[in-house]
Amino acid sequence: MGSVKFVELLLTAEIFNRFENLSEDDIPKEIRKIFYTRTGIKRPLVVREDMAKVYANDFDPKLPFVDFNPLTKQYKLTSLELATKWFVSKGGEMIKKNPVLAYYYQNYDSLRVSYEEAKKYTLPKHGDKEWLQSIINDLEKNEETREMLSLVRVFSPEEIPVDFNEVALSEEQIEEIRKIEIAISEREYLKKIGLVDIGKLLFIGPPGTGKTTTAKALSKKLYLPLVEVKLSMITSQYLGETSKNIEKIFEIAKKLSPCILFIDEFDYVAKTRTSDEHAAIKRAVNTLLKSIDEINLVNDGVVLIAATNHPGLLDPAVWRRFDKIVEFPEPEEKIRRRLFEIFLSRIDGNFDVEELVKATKGFTGADIKLVVREAVLKALLSGRKSLNQTDLLNAVEEVKNRLQLKSAEYEGCSVRDGRLAGHTGY
Numbered sequence: 001m002g003s004v005k006f007v008e009l010l011l012t013a014e015i016f017n018r019f020e021n022l023s024e025d026d027i028p029k030e031i032r033k034i035f036y037t038r039t040g041i042k043r044p045l046v047v048r049e050d051m052a053k054v055y056a057n058d059f060d061p062k063l064p065f066v067d068f069n070p071l072t073k074q075y076k077l078t079s080l081e082l083a084t085k086w087f088v089s090k091g092g093e094m095i096k097k098n099p100v101l102a103y104y105y106q107n108y109d110s111l112r113v114s115y116e117e118a119k120k121y122t123l124p125k126h127g128d129k130e131w132l133q134s135i136i137n138d139l140e141k142n143e144e145t146r147e148m149l150s151l152v153r154v155f156s157p158e159e160i161p162v163d164f165n166e167v168a169l170s171e172e173q174i175e176e177i178r179k180i181e182i183a184i185s186e187r188e189y190l191k192k193i194g195l196v197d198i199g200k201l202l203f204i205g206p207p208g209t210g211k212t213t214t215a216k217a218l219s220k221k222l223y224l225p226l227v228e229v230k231l232s233m234i235t236s237q238y239l240g241e242t243s244k245n246i247e248k249i250f251e252i253a254k255k256l257s258p259c260i261l262f263i264d265e266f267d268y269v270a271k272t273r274t275s276d277e278h279a280a281i282k283r284a285v286n287t288l289l290k291s292i293d294e295i296n297l298v299n300d301g302v303v304l305i306a307a308t309n310h311p312g313l314l315d316p317a318v319w320r321r322f323d324k325i326v327e328f329p330e331p332e333e334k335i336r337r338r339l340f341e342i343f344l345s346r347i348d349g350n351f352d353v354e355e356l357v358k359a360t361k362g363f364t365g366a367d368i369k370l371v372v373r374e375a376v377l378k379a380l381l382s383g384r385k386s387l388n389q390t391d392l393l394n395a396v397e398e399v400k401n402r403l404q405l406k407s408a409e410y411e412g413c414s415v416r417d418g419r420l421a422g423h424t425g426y
């Protein structure tokens with residue numbers, strides 16, 4: 001097995017080097033990972049001893065068509081013809097899943113392989129953390145783009161810990177997300193028919209209902225980098241600076257495309273233009289509107305997701321610019337049941353989820369997560385690694401008290417620096 005993988009690696013490098021029309025996206029992800037350098041993947045690819053060991057682990061390099069250079073510690077094929085013949089009998093299955101090999105073997109008499117089919121098995125490079133890092137390294141060389149990068153946080157989908165199936169969503173929410181997924185895969189078609197204004201979502205709902213979690217899980221599911229920005233972090237007291245920053249975040253998203261641009265605390269700038277705010281704020285809102293207009297999934301490869309707890313504060317002109325408003329309400333029973341199932345899935349014990357669902361009316365996903373955490377910690381304190389129903393019910397009470405304290409704190413001070421504060425804002 002090791003030797004077959006070893007030859008697969010050598011063949012992939014050799015064929016990729018020979019055919020300029022093959023791109024990095026044609027190299028299977030595990031092999032791509034071997035070839036990344038600080039500046040991405042560059043021709044010609046060379047296979048060093050250490051790389052071969054990482055990929056093929058245990059292998060016999062003494063093959064009639066392989067040469068080793070002890071000085072450079074590089075392996076090289078001496079005959080592509082012999083190597084490809086040897087590989088056909090041993091690595092047929094691998095060829096079907098490796099687009100570089102499938103491209104070469106497509107016209108091979110006995111093998112029925114197709115390049116198009118093989119591509120379905122291969123994830124595109126833009127989700128690899130090494131690829132993202134190479135782009136970031138490049139952008140950091142230039143002062144202007146370095147400054148743009150400092151305004152956002154960039155996550156590679158490989159680093160995101162939440163799986164989409166660990167997010168409790170309603171059918172409506174799932175449907176909206178499916179539409180985005182299909183729009184991404186049909187970008188060319190949408191462009192052809194001129195339907196470019198697509199891929200802008202506004203998530204609205206109280207704190208802790210899963211807006212950020214959904215954006216992150218989506219980045220992982222779609223294998224797209226996530227560019228995150230909180231508008232409160234880029235507003236500046238200096239005249240005109242906020243507008244410039246807004247332009248910069250849209251520009252950096254285009255440079256990191258394809259990606260998801262996630263704008264959190266969206267109300268921070270987008271609140272109504274008609275109030276007697278400072279002129280600079282009006283200008284910032286206008287810049288925001290213009291930037292939203294000028295970016296789209298079909299032409300720029302950017303999915304825009306904005307999130308807010310305070311939809312009532314948004315300018316009506318902002319609403320119109322999103323093709324979908326996705327609501328994240330306080331979860332109803334069905335969703336709370338799913339949340340308990342998700343958070344308890346890896347925990348031992350006997351629990352009656354129905355009773356917990358009934359006892360947690362008005363709880364958000366974040367509150368339910370807190371219930372489970374409190375119950376686990378309490379049980380650990382008494383030396384147990386399994387939970388029972390009493391642990392969970394006690395934790396529900398505790399969280400309930402905490403929620404009451406929190407809402408009491410906000411009574412009578414609903415407006416703080418121009419924004420509604422906390423739970424009461426929604």
Ligand SMILES: Nc1ncnc2c1ncn2[C@@H]1O[C@H](COP(=O)(O)OP(=O)(O)OP(=O)(O)O)[C@@H](O)[C@H]1O
Pocket residue numbers: 166167168169205206207208209210211212213214308309328339342364365366367369
């Ligand atoms: N629907 C959900 N499915 C799974 N987990 C959830 C859900 N809602 C909330 N959570 C959990 O609660 C925590 C907080 O959720 P999240 O940060 O996504 O909320 P949010 O809506 O973005 O809140 P805010 O408006 O304060 O930013 C997360 O750690 C997440 O695990």
Ligand SMILES: [Mg+2]
Pocket residue numbers: 211212213264307
């Ligand atoms: Mg959030």
